[in-house]
Structure formats: C-alpha cells, structure tokens
Amino acid sequence: MATVRLMTDAEADAIPAVKAVFDDIRETRGTNFINNIWRALARDPETLKRTWSQVKSVMAVPGALDPKTREMIYIAVSAANACSYCVHSHTAAARAKGMTDAEHGELLQIIGLASMTNALVTSLQVPVDPEFEATQ
Template sequence: MGTEQYSPMLPLISDEDASPEVKAVFDDIRETRNTDFINNFWRVLANDPDNLARTWDELKNLMGPGTSLDPMVKELIYVAVSTVNNCTYCVRSHTAAARQKGASDEQLAELQSIVAAANKTNRLAIGLQVPVDEAFQ
C-alpha cells in the first residue's frame, strides 16, 4: 500500500551521537514544534550539520505563523507538491502535520483529486503545446 521502507543513505543521528551544532537544531525543532519527537528526515540530514541548520531555518520560517497563508494551507500545498514528486515520506509527514492543523479526511481526499486533475491538465497542455492566452500574460 505504498508504505515500503528504505534503508537510509546515511545513518540516523541519535541525540547521543549528535554534535553540539546538531543538538542545537534538534533543540530548536523540539521547542518550535512543542514536541520531543525528531523525525527521521532531520536525523538523516544531521549528517551534514550546515545543511541541517540551513534547511531547518528555511522551513521554520516558511511553514511557521506570521505570513499570509494559513498554516494548514501551507501543509496542504506541501502534500500536493510531495504527491507530484512521489515523495512518500513527505506526503506522510505533511499529511500528519495538516491533520494536526485541522485538515479533515474529506479535505485531504479533495486535495488529491485536485492534484490528479491538475497533473492531467498540465500534461495535456504540455503535450498539446497549448499557447498561453494573451489575457493570462
């Protein structure tokens, strides 16, 4: 059912094995998300502490409050893009986040219908080389 598991390309960095730089990012994730859980994405990314810090900082700022998009909408966008990119990990983790922010099963199902329709019409427009209407330019 699409829940195949992979061995990570790099080891999962445990709290015990984390460098001080990684521990600082893990601590910020815990504080920002109000949880003790550090997911596997961050634990694998911790093999490159600079990339971990850079990626966390970007996502924390983009996905956090204080912008014009509702946090649940942001998660739904993330699910849609992850679906198109076939990233099972991201679909699962951001679906869980969307649910935590209030997304219902009906909203998630509708989202996937929209993703499917957009993917189909995108491919038709690309394949048929439909010119962009002047009104849309």
C-alpha cells in the same frame, strides 16, 4: 532504506551544531519528536541548519496562509515530486492542524486533476493565453 545512518539523540547531543538545531525543532514544534529527515540531514550539520532555517522561516511563522493550508500545499507539491516521505509527514501535519477527511479527499481530487491537465497541456504544448501573462 536511507543512504545515510540516521543520527540518534545521543550522537546529536555530542555535536553542538546538531544539538542546537534539534533543540530548536523541539521548541518550535512543541514536541520532543525529531523527524527522520532531520536525523538524516544531521550527518551534515551545515545542511541541517540551513534546511531547518528555511523550513522554519516558511512553515512556522505567521503569514497570509494558515498553517493547515501551507501543509496541504506541501502535500500537493510533494505528490507532484513523488516524495513519499514528504506526502506522509505533511499529511500527518495537516491532519494535526485540522485537515478533515473531506478536505483531504478534495485535495487528492485537485492533485489528480492538475496532474492530468498539466500532462495534457504539456504534451499538446498549448501556448499561454495573452490574458494570463503577468503585467507590470
């Protein structure tokens, strides 16, 4: 259960700052659907606007990574951070962008492997090899 009441479309329409963000989300994504995260954040219009602006600037613009890859990275980070909502929403988004069952399966294998080896290296406090240090 959310810690705030999710904002309805009627409520959003009555607050110009929220309506503007909701309209931009719909236009950017080409859908009338507004995710619950945006409905929760709408209770604080400045946080809603700032968060949407950041998400849009990374996830909804052309770049070196294709949209499906971006969504798959978001799934991995969300799994590492134990964000169930984000795992679900970005898995749906990745599937909508063409992620196959085979790709999802490999992604889950990589997430599991990285989690295991991260825990081992952290618990052993293995020093970073000098060859891996960034050079200027």
